[in-house]
Amino acid sequence: MPSQAEKLRKLLDADKLHVMPCCFDALSAKLIEQSGFDLTFMSGFATSASRIGQPDLGLMSYGEVLDQVGNITNAVDFPLIADGDTGYGNAMNVRRTVTGFAKAGAAAVMIEDQVAPKRCGHTPGKAVVSRDEAFDRIRAANDARENGADILILARTDARHEHGLSEAIERAVRFKELGADILFVEAPKTVAEMETVCRELPGPKMANIVEGGETPELSHRELEEIGFAIAAYPLTLMASAMKAMLTTLGQLKADAPRQSELMDFKEIRTRIGFSDYYEISSRYETSRRD
Helix, strand or coil: CCCHHHHHHHHHHCCCCEEEEEECCHHHHHHHHHCCCCCEEECHHHHHHHHHCCCCCCCCCHHHHHHHHHHHHCCCCCCEEEECCCCCCCHHHHHHHHHHHHHCCCCEEEEECECCCCCCCCCCCCCECCHHHHHHHHHHHHHHHHCCCCCEEEEEECHHHHHCHHHHHHHHHHHHHCCCCEEEECCCCCHHHHHHHHHHCCCCEEEECCCCCCCCCCCHHHHHHHCCCEEEECCHHHHHHHHHHHHHHHHHHCCCCCHHHCCCHHHHHHHHCHHHHHHHHCCCHHHCCC
8 A cells, every 4th residue: 555655746746736625633634535635734723723722833842743643644544744843943853753743644744944933824923044944954854754754845935924035935946955845935925926936946836825814815727827736725624613613602602593504413423434433343243232
């Protein structure tokens, strides 16, 4: 059986856009897989919100993130890209992060050049480390792979915010030379900037589409025509779930009808895996129940 990293490499070999809704836990990842998408990304923003109820400002530890990666990869059988943030320390920490995520079953790990504690790419106060430190992070990530970690490297730069698009592109070009498989220039502000990113950078590129964020919300067709290989939607599912939960909570508090807003109980059980469990457990005498 091919590894998840091998599956992702095959996807990237296809000359097309891969639409990537982002998950935040095992259930959201299962729903993405059941809906027929090719891959997912564990959004740091959404995971921090759902796991610890806190903003994505570097508050989650490496151990917490690694645990969440393992929960997700154990629940699905399609490629997961995991958010490795800044690598949780120096170059040696980056190596540990990449190795740990590979062992947990992630198909790729994202390493970025922000200072720690990092910030969400579409919020104020971002800053990036020096070129030397940024390059060391990607060099260390690639070294971990050459030492046996079966994983792809998604290299992200947030330099556009402080230093302009040219600096971001120059960093990304060097990331590719150091072994990155996928390049991600965060928060281009115009369609022209998105076109420049795809024109000047080699290999697969990722677009990050945050509804209400700084990057234009183009259609899938437009993103593909520009040249992106992956379109990530990091907050779409979480924003939808939060709005639905608040609506239902309001209805419950007001003792108002809510059945039309809810998924059928039978479908809930099926999607979570009750039917599969019962079918498999029926093979064992001591596990059967009426």
